Amino acid sequence: MTLLEVNDLTTYYKLKEGRVRACEGVSLRLEKGEALGLVGESASGKTTVALSLIKLLPENASIAGGSIKLDGKELVTAAEEEMRKIRWKEISIIFQGAMNALNPVRTVGDQIAETLKIHDKLTDREAWQRTRALFEKVEIDPDRVREYPHEFSGGMRQRAMIAMAIACNPRLVIGDEPTTALDVMVQAQVLQLLQQLREEIEMGLILITHDLSVVGETCDKVAVMYAGQIAEYGPTEEVFTRPAHPYTRALIAAFPDIEGERALASSIPGNPPNLLYPPPGCRFHERCSEAKPLCREAQPRTININNHHYASCHLLDRQVKSCRA
Numbered sequence: 001m002t003l004l005e006v007n008d009l010t011t012y013y014k015l016k017e018g019r020v021r022a023c024e025g026v027s028l029r030l031e032k033g034e035a036l037g038l039v040g041e042s043a044s045g046k047t048t049v050a051l052s053l054i055k056l057l058p059e060n061a062s063i064a065g066g067s068i069k070l071d072g073k074e075l076v077t078a079a080e081e082e083m084r085k086i087r088w089k090e091i092s093i094i095f096q097g098a099m100n101a102l103n104p105v106r107t108v109g110d111q112i113a114e115t116l117k118i119h120d121k122l123t124d125r126e127a128w129q130r131t132r133a134l135f136e137k138v139e140i141d142p143d144r145v146r147e148y149p150h151e152f153s154g155g156m157r158q159r160a161m162i163a164m165a166i167a168c169n170p171r172l173v174i175g176d177e178p179t180t181a182l183d184v185m186v187q188a189q190v191l192q193l194l195q196q197l198r199e200e201i202e203m204g205l206i207l208i209t210h211d212l213s214v215v216g217e218t219c220d221k222v223a224v225m226y227a228g229q230i231a232e233y234g235p236t237e238e239v240f241t242r243p244a245h246p247y248t249r250a251l252i253a254a255f256p257d258i259e260g261e262r263a264l265a266s267s268i269p270g271n272p273p274n275l276l277y278p279p280p281g282c283r284f285h286e287r288c289s290e291a292k293p294l295c296r297e298a299q300p301r302t303i304n305i306n307n308h309h310y311a312s313c314h315l316l317d318r319q320v321k322s323c324r325a
């Protein structure tokens with residue numbers, strides 16, 4: 001059963017110089033209980049997609065088009081009042097840099113208990129009981145519920161944020177680099193916890209990470225973003241073993257440790273384009289070793305390679321014969 005269906009999502013940031021085209025024509029689909037990895041270099045638009053899905057964008061950003069359906073319900077046109085009911089209860093987020101996302105003047109437990117009281121209509125007593133149980137779940141001593149964020153270590157704050165994100169058993173959790181600040185042991189525990197919840201409550205997960213091996217271990221599907229667009233999308237194993245897009249191939253080659261073997265990593269030459277002025281044609285053409293003249297002029301179509309595997313590259317398009325010449 002489909003949990004999330006995103007079609008042609010487009011989000012821009014307004015600056016005085018113009019529009020930053022940080023998310024353009026993004027389409028994704030997630031079944032109940034599935035995990036989707038969202039990968040791509042820094043500034044490719046991953047956080048913009050995440051914040052668009054939960055509609056917590058900065059003031060200078062707006063969703064310019066497209067559709068986000070959660071359990072069939074359209075979120076793009078949902079009013080903020082409606083979103084307040086959906087956030088945390090149906091869809092929640094572990095923010096990038098979550099260590100600083102907690103309110104410094106309220107105890108950590110207070111913040112989680114309040115979420116539970118508002119969304120799950122728990123009594124004060126029930127909310128505190130559940131907060132203690134959540135602390136245990138993320139392996140923080142429940143006797144520390146009355147402490148303030150500054151009394152927690154960085155890793156504890158990150159885990160507290162995770163407790164907050166899973167408090168109301170949401171249908172979908174978005175983890176924006178949820179484990180980046182944690183040491184390897186805690187990182188593994190957190191990923192295991194998220195996996196466990198997927199099984200227990202059929203929670204969907206969108207995992208944003210730079211770590212392709214984590215995606216390989218955790219995610220059923222992967223979406224590869226480049227310069228605000230999805231370059232390739234499909235089942236993780238298939239995309240990682242048979243990448244169809246030159247950017248995905250470059251990203252995999254640049255990652256040192258995708259299958260536990262330490263290969264010689266080669267970095268992708270050049271830099272991603274400035275999204276205030278993205279280049280015409282394929283946004284990857286300036287860095288693509290396989291680019292043809294057409295790539296500088298026309299944007300590639302999204303091609304269905306086989307069952308649920310898609311990529312946007314002229315080389316895969318049978319109708320674009322001149323490009324292959």
Ligand SMILES: Nc1ncnc2c1ncn2[C@@H]1O[C@H](COP(=O)(O)OP(=O)(O)OP(=O)(O)O)[C@@H](O)[C@H]1O
Pocket residue numbers: 013014015020022040041042043044045046047048049058060096275
């Ligand atoms: N508030 C903002 N105003 C203007 N531009 C922004 C704003 N936030 C992000 N951007 C731009 O949008 C683009 C996408 O940024 P985003 O944060 O979504 O990338 P990311 O893939 O999450 O990167 P990272 O891996 O570094 O977290 C970048 O070009 C970034 O500079």
Ligand code: SF4
Pocket residue numbers: 245246247282283284285286288289290291292295300312313314315
């Ligand atoms: S469309 Fe052209 S530039 Fe873009 S990835 Fe394919 S070959 Fe490279």
Ligand SMILES: [Mg+2]
Pocket residue numbers: 046047048096176
């Ligand atoms: Mg980000």
